[in-house]
Amino acid sequence: MVTPGAECKDRATPQQVSEYTLKLLQCRIPPAVPGIMFLSGGQSEVEATLNLNAMNQSPNPWHVSFSYARALQNTCLKTWGGRPENVKAAQDALLLRAKSNSLAQLGKYTGDGESEEAKKELFVKGYVY
Template sequence: MENANVLAHYASICQQNGIVPIVEPEILPSEKEASINLNAINKCPLLKPSALTFPYGRALQASALKTWGGKENLKAAQDDYVKGALANNLACQGKYTPSGQAGAAASQSLFSSNHAY
């Protein structure tokens, strides 16, 4: 939380001085939240300049990675990944319903305090 406050203060100072702050806050919705948001965007009847698809790699992979945990769970992890991909395919069309998302892991937050990219 402290990092967010420092970045917000920095952005405010930049804006007060007429420069664009180089701040990119990290928003990490759960897989389910990301799919719901993408679905809502694509349901909106406004003209879109291009296809609006699923940009959250970590969210798309989270359930599969959590299920995998080793080679013995490969098939289950692949199934979770496919379920997530199919859910987001529907969300890209504005046809997603949350009941179709893979497992309980899909609703868990993806926040990780020490995540390294």
């Protein structure tokens, strides 16, 4: 995805990331390519999900999605922490991330059900949530 550098103070909106990313892909990737799978590195799970969602709200010739590593795992692993008593909470976190990313690849993600921590992160980064 075309995003500002990690040290850039000006954050791009999901719509801006979508516009620049799709513009680049349209210039370089033939429409016959069936899909574009992104890595979500350098972005939070929710930020990457919002960016993917924005791309899928615009018409494009490819199936645009994730390779689903960080966009699914980070919160789950932190929640689990290797403790048996946290397994259920980690499974719930995984289910939420899977549902969120499933909706984002359809362009239908709204952020409903996200944790308060995730919503706070988006607010701090200047996203309207």
